[in-house]
Amino acid sequence: MALIEISNLRKVFRMGDEVIHALDRASFTIEEGDFVSIVGPSGCGKSTLMNILGLLDSPDEGQYTLEGHPVQTLSDNQRAELRNQKIGFVFQTFNLLPRASALRNVEMPLVYSASYDRSFSPVKMREMALQALDRVGLSQRVAHKPNELSGGQRQRVAIARALVNRPKLVLADEPTGNLDSKSGQDILQLFERLNSEGVTVVMVTHDPKIAERARRVIAMLDGKITEDRRRAHS
Amino acid sequence: MPIREILVLALESFLANKLRSGLTMLGMIIGVGAVVLLVSIGNGARNYITSEFEGLGTNLISVQPGRTDKKTMGPPVGGAKEKLTLADVDALERQSLNLEAVTGVMFGSASVKVGDRTVNTSLLGSNEQLTVILNIRIQAGEFFSPEVESGRRVVVLGFNVARQLFDEENPIGKLVKINGSEHRVIGVTAKSGQSLGFNMDDLTFVPTRTAMRLFNDDRLFGIRARAKSRVSVDDAVAEITEILTHRHNGEEDFTVLTQYSMLQTMETILGMLTYVLGGIAMISMVVGGIGIMNIMLVSVTERTKEIGIRRAVGARQLDILKQFLAEAIALSLIGGSIGLLGSVSLTYLVYLAAPKFDMRAPVWIMIPAFGISALTGILFGVWPARKAARIETIDALRFE
Structure with a gap:
């Protein structure tokens, strides 16, 4: 069973008189354990696609099935639960809480998991958060606040937050966009490693060079999928 | 969460x-x-x-002339028609079984003068039983005895009044002028202090008839009485009402207040x-x-x-x-x-x-x-x- 299956997704935005087709009959499937990049120029609809895959937004038309379950009919609460349990987000601007330490930032999703699973004690949360920080190589920086960390470290905190609940799917939206090339390379290596450990990674980028790091590249233009190819193993 | x-x-x-x-x-x-x-x-x-x-005593009963309007609960309206007299007080004293003490009171202001000192005070006219009703203690001399009640020109000074007129000097036996007429001082009250914003030490006491003469009025300001005990207050009120109504030709043209009802x-x-x-x-x-x-x-x-x-x-x-x-x-x-x-x-x-x-x-x-x-x-x-x-x-x- 495919992890993600979308068919004929459509999403239209109106800006004044102009109608923008952010998604125009987009279809594909992503298997569990894959590393996929979605590439295209800005405004091609890749971010909209990402938001829909992450259950932050809904398509106007079309089907989206996550782990075999159609998501169109889900309530707001059920979507929140799926985001919490199955999906991890990594954003271009990190989106960390500025006043909270790295540890508190990583713990945050678990706080909401406690609503679904009563066994989440504060001690267990702390352990899981520390493990996640260790996984991204930041176990020495847990008490630092975001403004005390470098860009690359901040993004690693954000990745730890995405991983803390052991999601099936990690969605990354231009994860290297705000980083220097060295830090960007580190983050990409981290994604490759996580993928090799079994995490499904879907990464959106406008940079074809970065997109090439994925095992599969989906190219988009004006809301349509123009290319979908698997990179030959190098 | x-x-x-x-x-x-x-x-x-x-x-x-x-x-x-x-x-x-x-x-x-x-x-x-x-x-x-x-x-x-x-x-x-x-x-x-x-x-x-409560310091004044919950056994205290007041009778005021005039009927209280039961609808508005306003104060008694003292009309010229309705009056309480010394004969009413006598009747209560003779007939009541539940009263420990009773007196008619007169109340007004007066100037008390000795030599070149003048004190403007409140003048309270009563009989000898007032000491029981208001817990008045005497420091020097004595309060009125039943014999002087007749209307002799005697006066008991409140503690502060005595001080203001005589300083440390003993005032007993001295003559003071109340509104111009001479009265002999027979007693001074002990210091009692303020109570309800009203200071007993600032009062001047004269016998009821003396006060009537000073104010040129034969109507009493009111009647004050003390029930024998706290439990007999209600009986006393009923008794007073009955005796006075009978005396006033069946008309209840007065108001009986108890300390308790005022408190409430x-x-x-x-x-x-x-x-x-x-x-x-x-x-x-x-x-x-x-x-x-x-x-x-x-x-x-x-x-x-x-x-x-x-x-x-x-x-x-x-x-x-x-x-x-x-x-x-x-x-x-x-x-x-x-x-x-x-x-x-x-x-x-x-x-x-x-x-x-x-x-x-x-x-x-x-x-x-x-x-x-x-x-x-x-x-x-x-x-x-x-x-x-x-x-x-x-x-x-x-x-x-």
């Missing part, structure tokens, strides 16, 4: 904006403080007056006053609540991004609502507690400075003070919290 986590978040946000939180809380501090203070003052006034009344009226009025004061203070709670709502709305807007992040990682609308509501409640509860603590301490300080007027906050005030501040937090926190919960995640994430 576990309660513990909600509280931690509320506290974190509180500490992150100390100045703003402090200023917002000021509204609640003042609001709760005002409620507690005003209720305490009202309560203190009631306790003070109650104890003063007073308590009703003062109790009402306490509630009114408390109610006025509640307005400041509303103002405080609006302040909290205002800051919460600002906070929601400022933290739109945070709301987006939280929603993205799995917070439900309810979780966001709880978080912001908890913050509003925390603000108002902490503010309320400070206001409560401050105002209660203040009432204790006042008590230390002036123990006579005990306005220490009653213990029960904690319940409404906390309840109302929590309620204010909920009431004025719900709207901003709902607003926060309903922000679209995707818009919130884009918010800069």
Whole structure:
């Protein structure tokens, strides 16, 4: 069973008189354990696609099935639960809480998991958060606040937050966009490693060079999928 | 989201904006403080007056000429027609079984003069039984004996009046001029102090008939009596009513008041006053609540991004609502507690400075003070919290 299956997704935005087709009959499937990049120029609809895959937004038309379950009919609460349990987000601007330490930032999703699973004690949360920080190589920086960390470290905190609940799917939206090339390379290596450990990674980028790091590249233009190819193993 | 986590978040946000939180809380501090203070003052006034009344003795019975209008509960209206006379007092003294003492009283102002010293005092005309009725103690000389009641020109000076006229000198046997006519001083009362804003030490006492002559009036100001015991007060009232009605040709043209009924009226009025004061203070709670709502709305807007992040990682609308509501409640509860603590301490300080007027906050005030501040937090926190919960995640994430 495919992890993600979308068919004929459509999403239209109106800006004044102009109608923008952010998604125009987009279809594909992503298997569990894959590393996929979605590439295209800005405004091609890749971010909209990402938001829909992450259950932050809904398509106007079309089907989206996550782990075999159609998501169109889900309530707001059920979507929140799926985001919490199955999906991890990594954003271009990190989106960390500025006043909270790295540890508190990583713990945050678990706080909401406690609503679904009563066994989440504060001690267990702390352990899981520390493990996640260790996984991204930041176990020495847990008490630092975001403004005390470098860009690359901040993004690693954000990745730890995405991983803390052991999601099936990690969605990354231009994860290297705000980083220097060295830090960007580190983050990409981290994604490759996580993928090799079994995490499904879907990464959106406008940079074809970065997109090439994925095992599969989906190219988009004006809301349509123009290319979908698997990179030959190098 | 576990309660513990909600509280931690509320506290974190509180500490992150100390100045703003402090200023917002000021509204609640003042609001709760005002409620507690005003209720305490009202309560203190009631306790003070109650104890003063009780000091006068609860066996005290007053008869005033004129009938009290039962509808308006207004004071007795003394018409020229309705009057109480010394014959009424005699009848009560002879016929009543439940009275320990009874006297007719005259009351008015008079100037008392010795040499070049003049004191303007209140003049109270009564018979010898007044000492029993009002617990008057004599320091020097004696009070009127039954024989002098006839209307001789004798006078008993209140403690302060004697001081003002004679300094340390012994006034017994001296002559004083009351409204121009000479009276001999036969006694001085012991110092009794203020009670109900009325100081017995400032009075001048003369026999009833003497007072009638001085005021040129044969109508009594009223009758004062003391029941034999607290339990016989009601019987005494019935008895007085019966005797006097009979004497007044079957017409009840007078009003019998007991200390107890006056006390009750007073308590009703003062109790009402306490509630009114408390109610006025509640307005400041509303103002405080609006302040909290205002800051919460600002906070929601400022933290739109945070709301987006939280929603993205799995917070439900309810979780966001709880978080912001908890913050509003925390603000108002902490503010309320400070206001409560401050105002209660203040009432204790006042008590230390002036123990006579005990306005220490009653213990029960904690319940409404906390309840109302929590309620204010909920009431004025719900709207901003709902607003926060309903922000679209995707818009919130884009918010800069």
